[in-house]
Amino acid sequence: MDKSVIVCKCEEVNIDEIETALKTGARHFDDVKRLTRCGMGPCQSKLCGGLVRRVISEYRNVSISEVEPPKKRMPISMIRLKALATDKEATKVISVFKESVSGVSRS
Amino acid sequence: MSRQYDVVVIGSGVVGSSIAYHLSERKTKKVAVIDKGFILTGTSGSTQAWVWVHNKTPSWYGELSMYSAELYPTLKKRIGDVEYKRTGGIAPFFDEKDREHALRLAEMQEKVGIDVKVLTREELLEKEPFLSEKAAGATYSDIDGNVNPFRLVELYTKAAKKNGVDFSFYNPVTEIRRDKGYYQIRTEKEGVFTAKQIVLAGGVWTGELGRMLDITIPVKQVRGQILVTEPLEPFIQTTIAGVRQAENGEVLIGYSKEEVGYNRQTTLDVMQETAGMALDYFPVLAEANVVRCFSGVRVIPKDGLPILGQIPGMENAYVAVTHSGVTLSPLIGTLMTELVMDRETSLDLSKMSLSRFERSAAGELIV
Numbered sequence: 001m002d003k004s005v006i007v008c009k010c011e012e013v014n015i016d017e018i019e020t021a022l023k024t025g026a027r028h029f030d031d032v033k034r035l036t037r038c039g040m041g042p043c044q045s046k047l048c049g050g051l052v053r054r055v056i057s058e059y060r061n062v063s064i065s066e067v068e069p070p071k072k073r074m075p076i077s078m079i080r081l082k083a084l085a086t087d088k089e090a091t092k093v094i095s096v097f098k099e100s101v102s103g104v105s106r107s
Numbered sequence: 108m109s110r111q112y113d114v115v116v117i118g119s120g121v122v123g124s125s126i127a128y129h130l131s132e133r134k135t136k137k138v139a140v141i142d143k144g145f146i147l148t149g150t151s152g153s154t155q156a157w158v159w160v161h162n163k164t165p166s167w168y169g170e171l172s173m174y175s176a177e178l179y180p181t182l183k184k185r186i187g188d189v190e191y192k193r194t195g196g197i198a199p200f201f202d203e204k205d206r207e208h209a210l211r212l213a214e215m216q217e218k219v220g221i222d223v224k225v226l227t228r229e230e231l232l233e234k235e236p237f238l239s240e241k242a243a244g245a246t247y248s249d250i251d252g253n254v255n256p257f258r259l260v261e262l263y264t265k266a267a268k269k270n271g272v273d274f275s276f277y278n279p280v281t282e283i284r285r286d287k288g289y290y291q292i293r294t295e296k297e298g299v300f301t302a303k304q305i306v307l308a309g310g311v312w313t314g315e316l317g318r319m320l321d322i323t324i325p326v327k328q329v330r331g332q333i334l335v336t337e338p339l340e341p342f343i344q345t346t347i348a349g350v351r352q353a354e355n356g357e358v359l360i361g362y363s364k365e366e367v368g369y370n371r372q373t374t375l376d377v378m379q380e381t382a383g384m385a386l387d388y389f390p391v392l393a394e395a396n397v398v399r400c401f402s403g404v405r406v407i408p409k410d411g412l413p414i415l416g417q418i419p420g421m422e423n424a425y426v427a428v429t430h431s432g433v434t435l436s437p438l439i440g441t442l443m444t445e446l447v448m449d450r451e452t453s454l455d456l457s458k459m460s461l462s463r464f465e466r467s468a469a470g471e472l473i474v
Contacts, residue, residue, distance in 0.1 A: 019131045024265075033451050034147040034257050042337050042398055073373055080335065082393035085382035093363045093380040096200040097246065097347030098250060100162030101208040104215060 007055060008048040010041020022059045029053060029070040042078070045070050097101055110259050112139045112273075114447060115282055115292055115302035119318055121432045122306035123255065124263035128186065131270030133448055138272045139302070141294060143279035144313070145262050150310050153371075153403025155333060155359045156256035156433045157346050158191065161216060161223045161248035162198050163431070167458065168412055170219040172431065172453070175438035176250050177282030182437055186266040189259040190354060196251020197226075197235065198348035199242040199388065209246050237391045251262065253346045255354075256433055263436075275300075283319040289346050290424070304423040306445055311406040313371070313428040315421040322418060325409035325464055326428055328368050330402055333361035333378045334385065337396040343389070350388055358392065360385045373400040405430055415459040416446065426461055 003016035013036045021035040029045075029052060032038060039045030040053055045052070048070055057064040075084070108207030113136035116123045120142075127140045146152075160176050163169035179191045200209060204408050206225060213223040224230075224247045231245045232238060264274060275297055282293040283305070292300040307324070309316045317324035349362040361381045378400050383394050406428055407416050413429035431434055445452045 023153050023444065025274065027145060027277060031145045031148065034152050035261060037257075044399055073376060073401060075397055075400070078396040078398055080393070081334075081336065081382050081385055081397055082397050084334075084379055084397055085386050085393075086379035087383055088380070090383060091284055092365050092377050092379040093361070095198075095200075096162055096362055097200045097209075099207065099213060100164055100198065100246075101205065104208060104212050 007046075007051045008036075008041065009040035010043050011037040011039075012048070013038035018052060018055045019059055022056065027060075028068055032056065033070055039070050040057065044073075110139065110297070110300045111137070112300060112302045113137045114139075114304045114306065115290070116140045116306045116308055117292070118142060118308035118310055118313070119146050119260075119264060119274060119276070120308065121263070121309045122258050122310065122427050122429065122439055123306070124260050124267065125436040126308055126427060126443045127272050128263045128267040128270075129440035129444040130447065131238070131267045131272045133444065134182065134194055134270060136448070138267070139275065139300060139301065140264075140267070140272060141275045141278055141280055141292065143277070145276045146264055147257060148406055150403050150405060151256055151260050151432065153333075154256050154433060155257070155351055155361070156473050157196070157348075157351065158193075158194060158252045158254050159230045159346070159348075160250045160434070161196055161221055161246060161314075162212070162348065164212070164215070165199045166215050166219045169216055169221050171413070171438065172434050173219075173221050173250055176252070178372070178424065178437035178441065179252075179254065183362055183381065186262040186389045187258075189262055190255035191252060192466045193249070195234070195249050195253035195347065197231070197245045197247050197345050199238065201241055201243055201387070203243045206244055209244065212246060214290050221248065223252065223391055235344060235347070237389055238347075239388055239390055247345075251346055252425040253351055253416050254433060259433065260438070280316065280319070283316070285320075305425070306443060306447065307418075307424070307426045308428065310414060310428065310432065313406065317426070320418070320421065320424065322421070322461070323464070324413075324414060324426060324428060324461065327366060327407045327409060329405045329407050330363075330365045330367050330370065331361060331405055332363050332373050332381060332400055332402045333359055334378060334381050334397050335399045335401065337393070339395055340357065342391070347349070347388065349384060369404055371402050371404055373402045401420070406432075409464065411460050413439075413459045414461050415442065416456045416461065419460065419462040419465070
């Protein structure tokens with residue numbers, strides 16, 4: 001197939017770019033993803049997942065079932081930020097300002 | 108089969124790959140990098156990648172961060188476009204009472220040459236018109252910015268390869284021995300690597316590498332979770348402590364800390380808190396869509412400060428492990444190369460020595 005064929009439409013990544021990443025030692029979908037951004041766009045690999053795995057499987061000469069899909073993360077589909085937000089007092093999210101100021105009073 | 112090198116760097120994260128690149132620029136030693144995964148599979152591939160200076164305390168640590176940030180503009184010429192942007196950095200506060208603390212921080216940082224301004228609400232909103240009016244003010248510095256971490260590590264390794272460095276990926280180190288003045292590094296996939304000098308730059312896994320040499324490298328694993336929005340029109344000008352907008356329009360949001368070992372799951376509670384923080388900062392984000400959350404495990408030395416230098420009592424063995432590896436990577440690469448090649452460094456590393464922890468155990472003060 002023509003190497004300029006776009007595989008990931010969201011980020012406009014073609015076969016050649018995926019193969020170039022594989023050439024540098026990338027092995028898994030997520031390796032290729034971090035180098036090319038394929039699968040990192042709005043669809044989060046829902047459209048390109050199978051195609052990218054096929055390119056990887058052909059390059060590595062393994063069956064497609066041996067190519068792990070990329071790591072799935074929440075939210076599974078897009079969600080408005082206001083729907084996700086909580087106004088409960090944060091316990092794990094912290095303020096950089098407060099952290100640095102506590103450093104000042106310590107020293 | 109044995110592979111012979113002058114220097115073996117263990118770890119190809121932002122710190123290890125910068126060290127390898129800077130070593131390779133001298134073009135005098137045969138260098139290899141070994142990694143249990145691939146580039147960007149660990150911490151360096153899961154970060155907001157601020158190049159951040161102005162809030163770093165104690166001030167000598169801020170000063171060190173500043174020197175490193177100063178090296179960023181030239182990196183582009185040396186290794187290619189890492190998409191570094193010196194946007195200026197803002198750390199907002201929401202309580203007017205905090206202004207006093209902010210002024211104190213600015214005063215302290217000024218002593219080491221870091222220019223920190225304390226902004227009024229009006230000055231803040233002039234810089235960031237979409238920021239919440241609930242913000243009382245902020246600390247600000249021109250020196251802060253951000254970089255594309257994917258490009259950064261990729262281009263460090265690419266430049267190092269071009270200079271002849273060998274990389275061995277998906278090849279965990281299983282054993283390190285010292286034999287007749289050489290280090291024998293046994294690996295899972297490619298046998299034994301032999302090196303005159305070794306650099307432990309395993310980031311969050313450096314404690315385990317230390318144990319192979321019977322030394323304690325006290326580091327913590329601290330998880331952070333980040334929300335990613337759909338691409339939005341550019342509306343954030345600077346790098347905000349907690350929020351930044353990438354070149355493609357995505358907004359990266361989050362600053363959380365959890366000690367849960369190597370667990371890289373994302374969790375709904377932290378996502379919700381993070382979204383809450385986003386709205387506290389930028390109410391306009393309410394209608395934006397979140398497409399993903401990711402998490403990374405930071406390495407944080409026990410006292411929060413870099414561990415950099417020769418391993419005490421172990422000739423030709425070095426360690427470079429720190430939080431804020433992205434910010435510090437150009438400087439760490441430079442200093443570790445001086446140490447490994449010239450045996451002396453242009454900046455004093457004694458405060459960062461691993462020996463400070465031993466001194467502490469003996470009842471003396473930590474630096």
